[in-house]
Amino acid sequence: MARSKSISLLNKAVADELQAVHQYMYFHFHLDDQGFKPLSQLFKRIAIQEMGHVELLAERVLFLKGDVEMVSAGPVEKILEPEAILVKAMAMEEDGVRTYNEAALECAANADSASKQVFEQLVLDEEGHFDQYDKQRDNIQRFGLSYLALQSFSGPAGGGAEGQAG
Ligand SMILES: [Fe+2]
Numbered sequence: 001m002a003r004s005k006s007i008s009l010l011n012k013a014v015a016d017e018l019q020a021v022h023q024y025m026y027f028h029f030h031l032d033d034q035g036f037k038p039l040s041q042l043f044k045r046i047a048i049q050e051m052g053h054v055e056l057l058a059e060r061v062l063f064l065k066g067d068v069e070m071v072s073a074g075p076v077e078k079i080l081e082p083e084a085i086l087v088k089a090m091a092m093e094e095d096g097v098r099t100y101n102e103a104a105l106e107c108a109a110n111a112d113s114a115s116k117q118v119f120e121q122l123v124l125d126e127e128g129h130f131d132q133y134d135k136q137r138d139n140i141q142r143f144g145l146s147y148l149a150l151q152s153f154s155g156p157a158g159g160g161a162e163g164q165a166g
């Protein structure tokens with residue numbers, strides 16, 4: 001098994017996850033400030049799940065006797081408009097799905113099936129995140145931005161997904 005190759009793939013994923021945590025918390029603050037409470041809460045829930053991904057990846061890096069580089073892959077983009085926020089978040093999730101699928105294949109080629117499984121778990125979770133953002137964007141397109149404001153009076157975004165895993 002090529003440990004160093006896996007460690008480098010895992011650390012690259014840590015960087016992407018940290019960037020997602022920062023970006024989603026930025027969206028959380030601003031959507032809350034604009035009065036879009038349920039969508040703001042959705043971003044907070046998913047940011048916490050991305051933090052869980054950092055932990056999963058970090059545990060695997062340490063198991064492989066590497067160290068975790070806690071550096072974000074890039075700066076936060078200052079997007080404030082709700083639909084543009086969702087478009088950005090969906091692009092990040094799609095990028096994650098593609099990157100982690102490739103990483104899973106590389107880990108398999110390097111005979112590191114445990115790291116492969118970590119990446120496969122992340123692929124499933126990121127597809128779930130994409131789907132939740134996609135549903136919100138679809139509703140904005142169908143009903144307009146007033147959908148987000150009205151939603152604030154009728155419960156959480158994503159049909160009460162509070163505490164939902166994935
Ligand atoms: Fe993630």
Ligand SMILES: [Fe+2]
Binds near residue numbers: 046050093129130
């Ligand atoms: Fe995600």
